[in-house]
Amino acid sequence: MSAFIKSFYHKLFPARQLLIRQNGEVKHVILAPWLQISAVAIILIALVWLAVSSLRIYSQTNKISDIEQSQLSKQQQWQQQNKKQQAQYDKQLAQLAVLEQKHALLQSMIDSLPESMSNPALPVEPPAGELGEQQEVFHEPLVDENPNSAHTLSLSDSVNIEQRFALLDSKYHQSFLQIEQQIERRQHAILAMLKGAGLDSALTRRLDGEMTGTAQGGPLDLFEESKIPAEFLVIADKLLALNKLENLLSELPQTLPAANYYISSSFGLRKDPVNKRHAYHKGVDLAGWHKTEIFAPADGIVLRAGRNGGYGNFIELQHKNGFVTRFGHLNKINVKKGQTVTKNDVIGLMGSTGRSTGTHLHYEVLLNDKHVNPVKITKALSRVR
Numbered sequence: 001m002s003a004f005i006k007s008f009y010h011k012l013f014p015a016r017q018l019l020i021r022q023n024g025e026v027k028h029v030i031l032a033p034w035l036q037i038s039a040v041a042i043i044l045i046a047l048v049w050l051a052v053s054s055l056r057i058y059s060q061t062n063k064i065s066d067i068e069q070s071q072l073s074k075q076q077q078w079q080q081q082n083k084k085q086q087a088q089y090d091k092q093l094a095q096l097a098v099l100e101q102k103h104a105l106l107q108s109m110i111d112s113l114p115e116s117m118s119n120p121a122l123p124v125e126p127p128a129g130e131l132g133e134q135q136e137v138f139h140e141p142l143v144d145e146n147p148n149s150a151h152t153l154s155l156s157d158s159v160n161i162e163q164r165f166a167l168l169d170s171k172y173h174q175s176f177l178q179i180e181q182q183i184e185r186r187q188h189a190i191l192a193m194l195k196g197a198g199l200d201s202a203l204t205r206r207l208d209g210e211m212t213g214t215a216q217g218g219p220l221d222l223f224e225e226s227k228i229p230a231e232f233l234v235i236a237d238k239l240l241a242l243n244k245l246e247n248l249l250s251e252l253p254q255t256l257p258a259a260n261y262y263i264s265s266s267f268g269l270r271k272d273p274v275n276k277r278h279a280y281h282k283g284v285d286l287a288g289w290h291k292t293e294i295f296a297p298a299d300g301i302v303l304r305a306g307r308n309g310g311y312g313n314f315i316e317l318q319h320k321n322g323f324v325t326r327f328g329h330l331n332k333i334n335v336k337k338g339q340t341v342t343k344n345d346v347i348g349l350m351g352s353t354g355r356s357t358g359t360h361l362h363y364e365v366l367l368n369d370k371h372v373n374p375v376k377i378t379k380a381l382s383r384v385r
Helices: 002-012 033-112 128-134 147-196 200-208 230-251 374-382
Strands: 016-022 025-031 262-265 268-271 278-281 284-287 293-295 300-307 313-318 323-333 346-350 360-367 370-372
Touching (some): 033 147, 033 230, 147 230, 147 374, 300 323, 360 374
Antiparallel strands (some): 016 025, 262 284, 268 278, 293 346, 300 313, 313 323, 360 370
16 A cells, blocks of 8 residues: 555656756756656645635525615615504594594684583593604614514504594594583473463574674684584584574573562553553553652563553663564653663663553563563563573
8 A cells, every 4th residue: 555655646747857047048847756756735725725715605695686686675664664654643642632623613612602502521631742652763784773663662562552542533423412412402492481471473583694793703723524524513613503592592682670579560451550451561661669760671672662542751772683562651761862871771760651540661572673571581481581
Protein backbone atom coordinates (compact mmCIF):
# COMPACT_ATOMS: atom_id res chain seq x y z
CA MET A 1 0.00 0.00 0.00
CA SER A 2 2.84 2.34 0.88
CA ALA A 3 4.64 1.47 -2.40
CA PHE A 4 1.42 2.22 -4.32
CA ILE A 5 1.05 5.63 -2.67
CA LYS A 6 4.68 6.46 -3.38
CA SER A 7 4.27 5.38 -7.00
CA PHE A 8 1.10 7.43 -7.35
CA TYR A 9 2.83 10.36 -5.64
CA HIS A 10 5.88 10.29 -7.93
CA LYS A 11 3.70 9.76 -11.00
CA LEU A 12 1.44 12.80 -10.31
CA PHE A 13 3.98 15.09 -8.78
CA PRO A 14 7.37 14.36 -10.37
CA ALA A 15 10.15 16.89 -9.96
CA ARG A 16 9.65 19.54 -12.62
CA GLN A 17 11.95 22.22 -14.00
CA LEU A 18 10.82 25.65 -15.01
CA LEU A 19 13.03 27.51 -17.50
CA ILE A 20 12.98 31.26 -17.09
CA ARG A 21 14.68 33.47 -19.68
CA GLN A 22 15.49 36.99 -18.55
CA ASN A 23 17.88 39.52 -20.13
CA GLY A 24 19.47 36.89 -22.42
CA GLU A 25 20.06 34.54 -19.56
CA VAL A 26 18.23 31.29 -19.00
CA LYS A 27 17.53 30.17 -15.46
CA HIS A 28 15.87 27.02 -14.30
CA VAL A 29 13.79 26.42 -11.18
CA ILE A 30 13.14 22.96 -9.90
CA LEU A 31 9.60 22.41 -8.49
CA ALA A 32 9.86 19.77 -5.83
CA PRO A 33 6.89 17.38 -5.38
CA TRP A 34 6.11 18.72 -1.92
CA LEU A 35 5.92 22.24 -3.37
CA GLN A 36 3.51 21.07 -6.03
CA ILE A 37 1.36 19.35 -3.40
CA SER A 38 1.39 22.48 -1.26
CA ALA A 39 0.30 24.64 -4.23
CA VAL A 40 -2.51 22.23 -5.09
CA ALA A 41 -3.61 22.11 -1.44
CA ILE A 42 -3.63 25.89 -1.23
CA ILE A 43 -5.67 26.11 -4.43
CA LEU A 44 -8.13 23.48 -3.16
CA ILE A 45 -8.45 25.23 0.20
CA ALA A 46 -9.07 28.54 -1.57
CA LEU A 47 -11.72 26.96 -3.76
CA VAL A 48 -13.42 25.36 -0.76
CA TRP A 49 -13.32 28.64 1.20
CA LEU A 50 -14.69 30.48 -1.82
CA ALA A 51 -17.53 27.96 -2.18
CA VAL A 52 -18.39 28.07 1.53
CA SER A 53 -18.27 31.86 1.56
CA SER A 54 -20.49 32.02 -1.51
CA LEU A 55 -23.00 29.67 0.12
CA ARG A 56 -23.01 31.74 3.31
CA ILE A 57 -23.43 34.97 1.35
CA TYR A 58 -26.26 33.42 -0.65
CA SER A 59 -27.95 32.16 2.52
CA GLN A 60 -27.57 35.55 4.21
CA THR A 61 -28.94 37.25 1.11
CA ASN A 62 -31.98 34.98 1.19
CA LYS A 63 -32.53 35.75 4.88
CA ILE A 64 -32.31 39.47 4.20
CA SER A 65 -34.73 39.08 1.31
CA ASP A 66 -37.14 37.13 3.52
CA ILE A 67 -36.91 39.79 6.23
CA GLU A 68 -37.56 42.54 3.69
CA GLN A 69 -40.50 40.59 2.28
CA SER A 70 -41.83 40.04 5.78
CA GLN A 71 -41.48 43.73 6.58
CA LEU A 72 -43.19 44.63 3.32
CA SER A 73 -46.02 42.23 4.11
CA LYS A 74 -46.36 43.68 7.61
CA GLN A 75 -46.30 47.18 6.16
CA GLN A 76 -49.08 46.31 3.73
CA GLN A 77 -51.04 44.66 6.55
CA TRP A 78 -50.57 47.75 8.69
CA GLN A 79 -51.75 49.99 5.87
CA GLN A 80 -54.86 47.86 5.39
CA GLN A 81 -55.58 47.86 9.12
CA ASN A 82 -54.98 51.60 9.25
CA LYS A 83 -57.46 52.14 6.41
CA LYS A 84 -60.02 49.95 8.19
CA GLN A 85 -59.49 51.83 11.42
CA GLN A 86 -59.76 55.19 9.68
CA ALA A 87 -62.99 54.06 8.02
CA GLN A 88 -64.29 52.90 11.40
CA TYR A 89 -63.26 56.20 12.96
CA ASP A 90 -65.05 58.17 10.21
CA LYS A 91 -68.12 56.02 10.75
CA GLN A 92 -68.02 56.71 14.48
CA LEU A 93 -67.66 60.44 13.83
CA ALA A 94 -70.74 60.29 11.59
CA GLN A 95 -72.63 58.39 14.32
CA LEU A 96 -71.50 60.95 16.86
CA ALA A 97 -72.75 63.78 14.62
CA VAL A 98 -76.14 62.04 14.39
CA LEU A 99 -76.28 61.65 18.18
CA GLU A 100 -75.39 65.30 18.65
CA GLN A 101 -78.19 66.32 16.27
CA LYS A 102 -80.61 64.07 18.15
CA HIS A 103 -79.45 65.54 21.44
CA ALA A 104 -79.93 69.07 20.13
CA LEU A 105 -83.40 68.22 18.84
CA LEU A 106 -84.35 66.47 22.07
CA GLN A 107 -83.09 69.37 24.18
CA SER A 108 -84.96 71.80 21.94
CA MET A 109 -88.14 69.75 22.34
CA ILE A 110 -87.77 69.67 26.12
CA ASP A 111 -87.17 73.41 26.20
CA SER A 112 -90.23 73.91 23.97
CA LEU A 113 -92.61 71.78 26.03
CA PRO A 114 -95.50 73.77 27.51
CA GLU A 115 -95.52 74.36 31.26
CA SER A 116 -98.49 72.03 31.59
CA MET A 117 -96.29 69.02 30.73
CA SER A 118 -93.67 67.46 32.97
CA ASN A 119 -90.25 67.31 31.37
CA PRO A 120 -88.92 63.79 30.72
CA ALA A 121 -85.42 62.93 31.89
CA LEU A 122 -82.76 63.83 29.40
CA PRO A 123 -80.33 60.98 28.57
CA VAL A 124 -76.63 61.32 29.08
CA GLU A 125 -75.02 63.66 26.57
CA PRO A 126 -73.00 61.92 23.83
CA PRO A 127 -69.39 61.53 25.06
CA ALA A 128 -67.69 63.69 22.44
CA GLY A 129 -64.26 63.29 24.04
CA GLU A 130 -64.62 59.58 24.78
CA LEU A 131 -64.28 58.65 21.15
CA GLY A 132 -60.91 60.32 20.98
CA GLU A 133 -59.79 58.62 24.19
CA GLN A 134 -60.64 55.18 22.85
CA GLN A 135 -58.95 55.84 19.53
CA GLU A 136 -55.36 54.62 19.98
CA VAL A 137 -52.34 55.59 17.87
CA PHE A 138 -51.87 52.78 15.39
CA HIS A 139 -48.11 52.69 14.74
CA GLU A 140 -46.08 50.76 12.21
CA PRO A 141 -45.29 47.24 13.45
CA LEU A 142 -41.68 46.39 14.41
CA VAL A 143 -39.87 43.22 13.47
CA ASP A 144 -40.29 41.62 16.90
CA GLU A 145 -43.83 42.92 17.49
CA ASN A 146 -46.94 40.77 17.26
CA PRO A 147 -48.91 42.46 14.48
CA ASN A 148 -52.20 40.97 15.66
CA SER A 149 -52.07 42.39 19.19
CA ALA A 150 -52.72 46.03 18.21
CA HIS A 151 -55.37 44.96 15.77
CA THR A 152 -57.16 42.87 18.38
CA LEU A 153 -57.17 45.76 20.86
CA SER A 154 -58.44 48.19 18.26
CA LEU A 155 -61.22 45.80 17.27
CA SER A 156 -62.26 45.35 20.90
CA ASP A 157 -62.36 49.11 21.45
CA SER A 158 -64.40 49.51 18.28
CA VAL A 159 -66.95 46.98 19.52
CA ASN A 160 -67.19 48.78 22.88
CA ILE A 161 -67.77 52.12 21.15
CA GLU A 162 -70.40 50.57 18.89
CA GLN A 163 -72.16 49.24 21.99
CA ARG A 164 -72.08 52.70 23.62
CA PHE A 165 -73.52 54.27 20.48
CA ALA A 166 -76.26 51.66 20.34
CA LEU A 167 -77.10 52.25 24.03
CA LEU A 168 -77.21 56.03 23.62
CA ASP A 169 -79.30 55.73 20.47
CA SER A 170 -81.74 53.47 22.32
CA LYS A 171 -82.02 55.96 25.19
CA TYR A 172 -82.69 58.82 22.78
CA HIS A 173 -85.33 56.77 21.00
CA GLN A 174 -87.06 56.02 24.31
CA SER A 175 -86.95 59.70 25.29
CA PHE A 176 -88.48 60.76 21.98
CA LEU A 177 -91.22 58.15 22.38
CA GLN A 178 -91.89 59.39 25.91
CA ILE A 179 -92.21 62.96 24.65
CA GLU A 180 -94.46 61.82 21.81
CA GLN A 181 -96.78 60.00 24.22
CA GLN A 182 -97.02 63.04 26.50
CA ILE A 183 -97.66 65.33 23.52
CA GLU A 184 -100.44 63.08 22.21
CA ARG A 185 -102.09 62.80 25.63
CA ARG A 186 -101.98 66.55 26.16
CA GLN A 187 -103.20 67.26 22.64
CA HIS A 188 -106.08 64.79 23.01
CA ALA A 189 -107.12 66.40 26.30
CA ILE A 190 -107.12 69.89 24.80
CA LEU A 191 -109.04 68.84 21.70
CA ALA A 192 -111.62 67.00 23.81
CA MET A 193 -112.02 70.07 26.03
CA LEU A 194 -112.43 72.43 23.09
CA LYS A 195 -114.99 70.16 21.48
CA GLY A 196 -116.87 69.69 24.76
CA ALA A 197 -116.94 73.44 25.35
CA GLY A 198 -118.21 74.10 21.83
CA LEU A 199 -115.03 75.89 20.78
CA ASP A 200 -114.45 73.90 17.57
CA SER A 201 -114.79 77.00 15.41
CA ALA A 202 -112.15 78.82 17.47
CA LEU A 203 -109.85 75.83 17.09
CA THR A 204 -110.33 75.67 13.33
CA ARG A 205 -109.80 79.40 12.96
CA ARG A 206 -106.64 79.28 15.07
CA LEU A 207 -104.99 76.29 13.41
CA ASP A 208 -105.93 77.24 9.85
CA GLY A 209 -105.33 80.97 10.25
CA GLU A 210 -102.41 82.86 8.76
CA MET A 211 -99.64 83.96 11.13
CA THR A 212 -98.63 86.97 9.07
CA GLY A 213 -100.21 89.36 11.52
CA THR A 214 -98.06 88.25 14.44
CA ALA A 215 -94.66 89.66 15.34
CA GLN A 216 -92.05 86.96 14.81
CA GLY A 217 -88.37 86.73 13.90
CA GLY A 218 -84.88 85.92 15.14
CA PRO A 219 -81.62 84.47 13.80
CA LEU A 220 -81.96 81.40 11.58
CA ASP A 221 -80.73 78.23 13.32
CA LEU A 222 -81.77 75.17 11.34
CA PHE A 223 -81.33 71.51 12.20
CA GLU A 224 -79.45 69.32 9.73
CA GLU A 225 -82.51 67.22 8.98
CA SER A 226 -80.58 64.73 6.84
CA LYS A 227 -78.93 63.41 10.01
CA ILE A 228 -82.19 63.03 11.94
CA PRO A 229 -84.64 60.11 11.39
CA ALA A 230 -87.92 61.20 9.86
CA GLU A 231 -89.98 59.85 12.78
CA PHE A 232 -88.23 62.27 15.16
CA LEU A 233 -89.11 65.19 12.89
CA VAL A 234 -92.73 64.00 12.94
CA ILE A 235 -92.64 64.27 16.74
CA ALA A 236 -91.25 67.79 16.38
CA ASP A 237 -94.19 68.71 14.13
CA LYS A 238 -96.58 67.30 16.72
CA LEU A 239 -94.94 69.49 19.35
CA LEU A 240 -95.40 72.55 17.12
CA ALA A 241 -99.10 71.69 16.73
CA LEU A 242 -99.43 71.26 20.50
CA ASN A 243 -97.81 74.63 21.13
CA LYS A 244 -100.38 76.19 18.80
CA LEU A 245 -103.12 74.66 20.94
CA GLU A 246 -101.43 75.86 24.13
CA ASN A 247 -101.18 79.36 22.70
CA LEU A 248 -104.87 79.16 21.86
CA LEU A 249 -105.64 78.26 25.47
CA SER A 250 -103.58 81.18 26.74
CA GLU A 251 -105.56 83.55 24.49
CA LEU A 252 -108.99 82.35 25.60
CA PRO A 253 -110.96 84.03 28.39
CA GLN A 254 -110.02 81.32 30.87
CA THR A 255 -111.38 82.74 34.13
CA LEU A 256 -114.45 84.58 35.29
CA PRO A 257 -113.59 88.30 35.63
CA ALA A 258 -113.98 88.74 39.40
CA ALA A 259 -112.16 87.46 42.45
CA ASN A 260 -115.01 87.32 45.03
CA TYR A 261 -118.46 86.43 43.71
CA TYR A 262 -121.22 83.89 43.56
CA ILE A 263 -123.33 82.98 40.54
CA SER A 264 -126.73 84.61 41.06
CA SER A 265 -128.11 83.71 37.62
CA SER A 266 -126.86 81.05 35.19
CA PHE A 267 -126.58 81.05 31.42
CA GLY A 268 -129.64 80.06 29.35
CA LEU A 269 -133.36 79.84 30.11
CA ARG A 270 -134.59 81.58 33.26
CA LYS A 271 -137.39 83.69 34.66
CA ASP A 272 -136.65 87.35 34.10
CA PRO A 273 -135.85 88.99 37.50
CA VAL A 274 -137.90 92.08 36.64
CA ASN A 275 -141.10 90.86 34.93
CA LYS A 276 -140.87 87.17 36.00
CA ARG A 277 -141.49 85.97 32.46
CA HIS A 278 -139.53 83.24 30.68
CA ALA A 279 -136.49 84.66 29.01
CA TYR A 280 -133.12 83.65 27.62
CA HIS A 281 -130.12 84.81 29.62
CA LYS A 282 -127.17 85.33 27.23
CA GLY A 283 -124.61 85.60 29.99
CA VAL A 284 -124.00 84.79 33.62
CA ASP A 285 -124.59 87.06 36.63
CA LEU A 286 -121.80 87.25 39.20
CA ALA A 287 -122.98 88.85 42.45
CA GLY A 288 -120.53 90.37 44.91
CA TRP A 289 -119.64 93.38 47.01
CA HIS A 290 -120.27 96.84 45.66
CA LYS A 291 -117.24 98.14 43.71
CA THR A 292 -115.62 94.69 43.48
CA GLU A 293 -112.82 94.90 40.93
CA ILE A 294 -113.54 93.47 37.48
CA PHE A 295 -110.60 92.03 35.54
CA ALA A 296 -109.97 91.47 31.85
CA PRO A 297 -110.20 87.66 31.33
CA ALA A 298 -107.70 87.78 28.44
CA ASP A 299 -105.67 90.23 26.39
CA GLY A 300 -107.81 92.36 24.11
CA ILE A 301 -108.90 95.73 22.76
CA VAL A 302 -111.79 97.83 24.08
CA LEU A 303 -114.51 97.98 21.41
CA ARG A 304 -117.03 99.94 23.48
CA ALA A 305 -117.02 101.62 26.89
CA GLY A 306 -119.95 103.68 28.22
CA ARG A 307 -123.69 103.58 28.81
CA ASN A 308 -125.59 100.91 26.84
CA GLY A 309 -129.31 100.68 27.61
CA GLY A 310 -130.24 97.82 29.93
CA TYR A 311 -126.53 96.97 30.40
CA GLY A 312 -126.02 100.24 32.25
CA ASN A 313 -122.31 101.08 32.36
CA PHE A 314 -120.96 98.71 29.78
CA ILE A 315 -117.59 97.45 28.40
CA GLU A 316 -117.02 95.25 25.36
CA LEU A 317 -113.59 93.66 24.67
CA GLN A 318 -112.35 92.10 21.44
CA HIS A 319 -110.00 89.13 21.97
CA LYS A 320 -108.11 86.85 19.57
CA ASN A 321 -109.66 83.90 17.73
CA GLY A 322 -113.09 85.52 17.36
CA PHE A 323 -113.86 85.95 21.08
CA VAL A 324 -115.72 88.97 22.48
CA THR A 325 -116.54 89.56 26.15
CA ARG A 326 -119.15 91.98 27.55
CA PHE A 327 -119.48 93.45 31.05
CA GLY A 328 -122.69 95.16 32.26
CA HIS A 329 -124.12 97.01 35.28
CA LEU A 330 -120.71 98.45 36.22
CA ASN A 331 -120.38 101.10 38.89
CA LYS A 332 -117.29 102.55 37.22
CA ILE A 333 -115.51 102.15 33.90
CA ASN A 334 -111.70 102.32 33.98
CA VAL A 335 -111.00 101.99 30.25
CA LYS A 336 -111.89 103.79 27.06
CA LYS A 337 -112.64 102.78 23.49
CA GLY A 338 -109.59 101.64 21.48
CA GLN A 339 -107.48 100.96 24.56
CA THR A 340 -105.39 97.78 24.70
CA VAL A 341 -105.82 95.76 27.87
CA THR A 342 -103.83 92.87 29.27
CA LYS A 343 -105.19 89.85 31.07
CA ASN A 344 -106.02 90.63 34.72
CA ASP A 345 -106.04 94.42 34.17
CA VAL A 346 -108.77 96.09 36.26
CA ILE A 347 -111.25 97.44 33.69
CA GLY A 348 -114.06 98.50 36.01
CA LEU A 349 -115.90 98.11 39.33
CA MET A 350 -119.01 96.02 40.06
CA GLY A 351 -122.27 97.97 40.43
CA SER A 352 -126.00 97.92 39.72
CA THR A 353 -126.52 100.34 36.83
CA GLY A 354 -129.01 99.72 34.04
CA ARG A 355 -131.70 97.02 34.25
CA SER A 356 -130.58 95.45 37.52
CA THR A 357 -132.09 94.38 40.81
CA GLY A 358 -128.87 94.51 42.86
CA THR A 359 -125.08 94.70 42.78
CA HIS A 360 -123.70 92.17 40.31
CA LEU A 361 -121.80 91.81 37.03
CA HIS A 362 -123.55 90.64 33.89
CA TYR A 363 -120.83 88.77 31.94
CA GLU A 364 -121.18 87.54 28.36
CA VAL A 365 -118.82 85.60 26.06
CA LEU A 366 -119.34 85.52 22.29
CA LEU A 367 -117.48 83.28 19.83
CA ASN A 368 -117.82 84.41 16.22
CA ASP A 369 -120.90 86.49 17.19
CA LYS A 370 -122.53 83.52 18.93
CA HIS A 371 -123.12 83.51 22.69
CA VAL A 372 -121.50 80.68 24.66
CA ASN A 373 -121.70 79.74 28.32
CA PRO A 374 -118.81 81.47 30.20
CA VAL A 375 -118.95 79.01 33.09
CA LYS A 376 -118.75 76.02 30.74
CA ILE A 377 -115.66 77.45 29.05
CA THR A 378 -114.03 78.25 32.40
CA LYS A 379 -114.65 74.76 33.80
CA ALA A 380 -113.44 73.08 30.59
CA LEU A 381 -110.25 75.15 30.52
CA SER A 382 -109.59 74.51 34.22
CA ARG A 383 -109.40 70.77 33.51
CA VAL A 384 -106.51 71.14 31.08
CA ARG A 385 -104.51 73.91 32.76
